[in-house]
Each structure stands twice: as C-alpha cells, then as structure tokens.
Amino acid sequence: MDYMQPFGVDIDLVEGVMRDHDRVVVRRASAMLGHYADGAALQALIDAGDPVHYEVFEKAVPAEYGHLLFCISKLYPGRVGDEYFMTKGHYHTVAETAEVYLCLRGKGYMLMKTAEGGCVPAPMARNRLVYVPPYWAHRSINTGDEPLISLCIYPGDAGHNYGDIEREGFPKRVFFRGGQEVIA
Ligand code: PAN
Ligand code: ZN
Numbered sequence: 001m002d003y004m005q006p007f008g009v010d011i012d013l014v015e016g017v018m019r020d021h022d023r024v025v026v027r028r029a030s031a032m033l034g035h036y037a038d039g040a041a042l043q044a045l046i047d048a049g050d051p052v053h054y055e056v057f058e059k060a061v062p063a064e065y066g067h068l069l070f071c072i073s074k075l076y077p078g079r080v081g082d083e084y085f086m087t088k089g090h091y092h093t094v095a096e097t098a099e100v101y102l103c104l105r106g107k108g109y110m111l112m113k114t115a116e117g118g119c120v121p122a123p124m125a126r127n128r129l130v131y132v133p134p135y136w137a138h139r140s141i142n143t144g145d146e147p148l149i150s151l152c153i154y155p156g157d158a159g160h161n162y163g164d165i166e167r168e169g170f171p172k173r174v175f176f177r178g179g180q181e182v183i184a
Contacts, residue, residue, distance in 0.1 A: 009059060013104050016074040016149035018057035025056040027088070029080070034166065035088060037173055038081030045080060052076060053085055067156030073101075074161040075108070075140055075148040082175045084108070089139025089170065091115075093159025096134040099152060103128050106148035109183075111170055119171045121183055124148065137165045142176045143181050 010019040026036035029045045036042045045051065045183060054075040061067050078085040089111070093098070101110055101124070109121040109132040114137075122130045124140065132138045175182045 004146055005061075007059075011072060011104075011151070011184045013149070015107070016105055017055075018059070018072045018148050021057040021072075022060040023058045023147050025058070027053050027055075032080075032088065035085050035086070038083065041081035043141055051078070053078075061156065063156050063159070065155070065157040066119060067114075068153055069156050069158070070151065070153045072104075072149075073140065073150045073152055075106075075142045077106075077142050077147065082177055084141050084174050084176065084181075085096060086111075086141040086144045086174075087139050088162055089133075089137055089165050091143050091161040091164055092154070093161045094155070094157055095161075097155045097158035098134050099131045099132040099134065099138065099154035099158070101138075101140070102151045102153075104132070104151060106146050107143060108140060108142040108148045109174055111139045111172060111174070113165075113168075113170050115168075117171065119151040121172060121174070124150065129137040129161055137168075139170060141167075143174060143176075 028050045030050050051153045057072040061069050103124040110124050111121050113119045
C-alpha cells in the first residue's frame with residue numbers, strides 16, 4: 001500500500017492564516033460582480049483599488065472520496081454600499097456532502113439556502129461551530145470590524161458549484177441600516 005504521510009499544519013489565530021499552506025485563493029471586489037445588491041457601489045470599490053474581500057488558505061489534500069479537505073477562510077470587514085462583505089457562496093457539486101465551519105475570530109453569519117427556498121442565517125462568532133447539512137448552499141458574511149476567520153472541513157469529493165447560486169441568488173442579505181444589522 002502506498003500510504004499518504006500524516007502531517008500537521010500551524011494556524012495563526014490572530015492573523016487568521018494557515019502558515020504552511022500550499023495554496024491561497026484570493027478574491028477581490030472584482031470577483032464579486034453580480035453578488036451585491038448595489039452594483040454601482042461595488043464598481044466604485046473596484047475603481048478605488050479593488051480591495052481583497054477574502055482569502056482561503058488550503059493544504060494540497062487529494063480532492064477524492066475518503067479524504068477531508070480543510071481550509072482557513074479569512075473574510076475581511078467592510079461594506080459594499082450598506083451590505084456587509086461576504087463570500088460568493090456555493091452548493092457542493094456532490095450536493096449530498098456537508099461541511100463544518102468553526103469560527104475562530106470575528107462575527108457574522110453563515111447564510112444557508114436550499115434549492116426549494118429554505119433560508120437560514122446562522123450566527124457566527126468565535127468558538128461557535130456551524131454545521132452546513134447536505135444540499136444547503138452556504139455563504140459567510142462579516143458583520144464585525146475585524147476579519148471573520150473560520151476553519152472549514154468538508155469531504156474531499158464535495159466540489160464547488162458556483163453556477164446555480166449565481167443564477168438563484170440568496171433570498172436574504174445582511175445590511176447595516178439605521179445604525180444596526182438588518183437581515184432583509
Ligand atoms: C469554504 C469556502 C470559502 C470561500 O472553504 O470555499 O469560505 O467561499 P467561496 O468558495 O464561496 O468563494 C467552503 O465552503 N468550501 O466548501
Ligand atoms: Zn462549501
């Protein structure tokens with residue numbers, strides 16, 4: 001048997017990074033076209049320097065059944081118009097695969113939806129774990145003033161389906177209005 005060697009990784013909880021990662025996915029404002037309610041505000045942000053929205057630090061684990069993929073997701077604080085920064089969100093390509101998100105720092109929501117219209121905003125805060133069951137699309141939203149940092153773990157063969165959620169959108173959004181968080 002050709003055994004894969006066990007390994008460990010170092011996570012910096014203050015910086016919200018995986019120190020010895022193999023890959024980083026960086027999504028800037030320009031990667032978020034079509035996702036925010038206020039397209040003009042997003043364009044203004046892109047024109048003003050296209051800031052990083054979030055980074056995902058990963059290890060090169062085989063994307064195969066039996067393995068567990070894991071990453072550190074670091075979503076920066078900010079707003080597009082009055083809507084809080086968020087990730088694109090996705091269903092898993094193998095829709096019947098779940099995921100856990102352990103929040104390590106910051107605050108916000110894990111917004112989840114089903115194809116039939118169910119929608120749940122689960123609060124995220126340090127030391128809180130959110131379970132994303134099979135079939136639920138999921139997106140994280142940062143309502144705080146520091147990065148929202150989570151450890152995500154999901155099956156190796158899950159895959160990411162961004163297309164369906166781009167077409168459907170999420171039924172709810174999270175805004176800062178009248179001095180407070182509003183889910184609408
Ligand atoms: C996470 C997400 C990560 C970035 O690792 O991929 O938070 O969000 P988007 O993939 O929606 O841009 C996950 O849910 N993996 O399955
Ligand atoms: Zn996922």
